[in-house]
Amino acid sequence: MHSGDRMRCLTRCSIFKAVAAMMLVVVVKICAAELDVAYYDFRCPDALAIVQGGVHAAMQRDARAPASLLRLHFHDCFVNGCDGSNLLDDRPGFVGEKTAAPNLNSARGFEIIDEIKQQLEDACPKTVSCADIVAAAARDAVFLSGGPFWDVELGRRDALTTSSQAAVNSIPSPRFNVPQLIKSFNAVGLDKKDVVALSGSHTIGIARCASFQARLYNQGNSGRPDSSLEKHYLAELQNRCPQSGDGNQTAFLDPCTPTTFDNQYYKDLQAGRGLLFSDEVLETTSGTTLKLVELYATDQTAFFTDFVSSMLKMASIHVKADSEGEIRRNCRIPNSVNAKGGT
Ligand code: HEM
Structure with a gap:
């Protein structure tokens, strides 16, 4: 199916999905205590449409965009859980995941997340986490490239900090053999x-x-x-x-x-x-x-x-509880640093 048709299908399905999501909420709460497919239905009803629009626009500009977004979600979830930790920029006194060996000169798509975040802050300030944007964008990236669609579970909180070493320790190497790959996946469940x-x-x-x-x-x-x-x-x-x-x-x-x-x-x-x-x-x-x-x-x-x-399964790795995280205003900077006008 052409990506334009897929977008129209998404719109047609959205009313049905909103109703279905409300009905599903109880079931989902039992299956995944911290995440919920209907999480933004009332908090920010256009959230998923904004993410889909952002991914669609990005792939018109750059055919590689869906792949880069999908990989961002993987690298987010494997390092301290799905918490947007890999979106944090390095700053004086802080070296994060972006410049760690598995990401340096390699991870991309950050500007797409920034654009989507900006639109979401305009529509629903302080509401949609960066980690949720990445999870939803990865789902849309797969679907708009011809892959399967699924209901993405939402309600993640963004990390307050991270480290370069965490990325080095947790992201599997392309030189790994099968037992090493399995060990690295087992480490995150x-x-x-x-x-x-x-x-x-x-x-x-x-x-x-x-x-x-x-x-x-x-x-x-x-x-x-x-x-x-x-x-x-x-x-x-x-x-x-x-x-x-x-x-x-x-x-x-x-x-x-x-x-x-x-x-x-x-x-x-x-x-x-x-x-x-x-x-x-x-x-x-x-x-x-x-x-x-x-x-x-x-x-x-x-x-x-x-x-x-x-x-x-991957998208639900170590989702942060309330006090462990925040809804970042800018995906590149923790709110405490942003508030101080830090870099
Ligand atoms: C099984 C262990 C995995 C290893 C060792 C691995 C390794 C890599 C490496 C080395 C690259 C190329 C990076 C570069 O040269 O700049 C890459 C690209 C990519 N990986 Fe994986 N990966 C793994 C699993 C995954 C998973 C689980 C996902 C998503 C769920 C994923 C999605 C992608 C995508 C979409 C790209 C292309 C990104 C782009 O074009 O920007 N990979 N991976």
């Missing part, structure tokens, strides 16, 4: 099925040569390329990323359909065309991950169903 389903996010977006260069020339210090790379794909990547070339050059994570959210990523893995080492190992390691890759490669509906359930 996710399991191996979540690893495989959520890695399917790499059906959209881009990576820098620095994230996979070692595979092309010297996998595991062997002096040779990773033998799991299909030979034409390897040649293509070596051409894009010369051994001593610029690590900030980029390649599509899914070379076949880079802006469409589909199950092509898993077919790529089966063809030896997984870009990151952490992608390809899901297929080359026998066991559960391989079985799931096989399932998702042949059954897009199974992928979408599992992806949505894993996204809901």
Whole structure:
């Protein structure tokens, strides 16, 4: 479905959804004590429409925007929970997540969140958290790229602080093997099925040569390329990323359909065309991950169903209780610093 049609469908569905959300509120409160799909229905009725509009506008300007927004949500949730901690700018005396190795020269989409936040502050001051904006934007990014739709749970509070080290400790490396990936997901309450389903996010977006260069020339210090790379794909990547070339050059994570959210990523893995080492190992390691890759490669509906359930799990990691957080006025600065006119 074209993204314009998807926007119209969202509008048509909104009245039904508002009623359904009111009915669902009781059920959801039982399932997820701190989050609620109807959280803004009365507090800021246009909140979700404003987020959707912002994501739609951003993707008209930049085809990569949905991928960057989806990744922002992942990097938010894995580090101290989904609390907008990765949106905080460094300032004198504070080094946050943005300049930590997994994000530096890599995480993007912050301006889109700023634009949406500004519109929300105009519509409903001090009401919609930055963490909720990121969660809703990630949902819209997936849907507007052709992926599944789901009701996003809301009511997160924004972190008061964070640290660079927290990002380094919690965000999995593209050089991780399957046991390391599972360990890193287990640390935030996710399991191996979540690893495989959520890695399917790499059906959209881009990576820098620095994230996979070692595979092309010297996998595991062997002096040779990773033998799991299909030979034409390897040649293509070596051409894009010369051994001593610029690590900030980029390649599509899914070379076949880079802006469409589909199950092509898993077919790529089966063809030896997984870009990151952490992608390809899901297929080359026998066991559960391989079985799931096989399932998702042949059954897009199974992928979408599992992806949505894993996204809901990820989106509810360590949601902050009232006093632990705040509704930031500016997603880049804690309110206490903002009030002092700090940087
Ligand atoms: C399983 C462990 C994961 C690892 C090791 C990993 C690693 C990476 C790396 C290294 C990049 C490229 C960064 C760069 O070179 O600048 C990337 C991009 C991306 N990742 Fe992951 N990732 C993982 C899981 C996830 C999850 C769970 C999601 C979302 C739910 C996600 C969404 C994305 C997206 C959409 C991009 C493209 C971003 C853009 O184009 O701006 N990843 N990932």
